[in-house]
Amino acid sequence: xxxxxxxxxxxxxxxxxxxxxxxxxxxxxxxxxxxxxxxxxxxxxxxxxxxxxxxxxxxxxxxxxxxxxxxxxxxxxxxxxxxxxxxxxxxxxxxxxxxxxxxxxxxxxxxxxxxxxxxxxxxxxxxxxxxxxxxxxxxxxxxxxxxxxxxxxxxxxxxxxxxxxxxxxxxxxxxxxxxxxxxxxxxxxxxxxxxxxxxxxxxxxxxxxxxxxxxxxxxxx
Numbered sequence: 001x002x003x004x005x006x007x008x009x010x011x012x013x014x015x016x017x018x019x020x021x022x023x024x025x026x027x028x029x030x031x032x033x034x035x036x037x038x039x040x041x042x043x044x045x046x047x048x049x050x051x052x053x054x055x056x057x058x059x060x061x062x063x064x065x066x067x068x069x070x071x072x073x074x075x076x077x078x079x080x081x082x083x084x085x086x087x088x089x090x091x092x093x094x095x096x097x098x099x100x101x102x103x104x105x106x107x108x109x110x111x112x113x114x115x116x117x118x119x120x121x122x123x124x125x126x127x128x129x130x131x132x133x134x135x136x137x138x139x140x141x142x143x144x145x146x147x148x149x150x151x152x153x154x155x156x157x158x159x160x161x162x163x164x165x166x167x168x169x170x171x172x173x174x175x176x177x178x179x180x181x182x183x184x185x186x187x188x189x190x191x192x193x194x195x196x197x198x199x200x201x202x203x204x205x206x207x208x209x210x211x212x213x214x215x216x217x218x219x220x221x
Contacts, residue, residue, distance in 0.1 A: 007045035
């Protein structure tokens with residue numbers, strides 16, 4: 001892994017988890033001290049994050065962490081719905097036995113980790129949260145895995161990461177978005193519709209899942 005890749009991953013993770021706050025200045029001297037890296041890989045990482053909309057570059061001020069807002073999360077979620085609805089339709093139409101077994105396995109892993117997250121000893125445990133997020137991502141990607149379009153999957157990855165900026169802080173103690181919802185049941189319903197090849201039902205359930213998440217995030221701000 002190059003130094004630029006190391007810088008990119010470190011900065012991206014800290015933005016996603018809120019350790020670098022929205023609007024925070026990202027001065028090179030500060031980042032050099034924070035991450036122990038030279039200016040060149042840090043600049044490369046910042047330019048990459050700027051292209052991915054995680055960082056803003058305002059010449060008088062330099063780089064700052066991109067702001068968050070209700071309008072932004074609504075926009076991101078609406079684009080996710082457009083992209084993933086099409087990817088899910090294609091995935092259901094093209095999915096074979098391997099796709100089905102991969103989806104079931106991903107849901108089972110998510111189910112197991114959801115149960116662990118409910119246990120008292122894992123509340124506030126960042127390692128448990130990290131594992132939950134990994135499995136949550138794997139489940140949503142498994143839904144779309146058979147779509148046959150690398151570009152749709154690439155857009156999924158980018159938009160998923162953008163919504164993480166809003167979801168992760170809520171799980172870390174700022175009012176969990178799942179408090180009044182059965183998220184596992186929502187995921188299960190989407191999976192069952194997809195496995196049953198009920199294309200429009202699966203798409204409708206996925207859209208409702210994302211719309212409720214956006215509403216919960218906006219309501220908690």
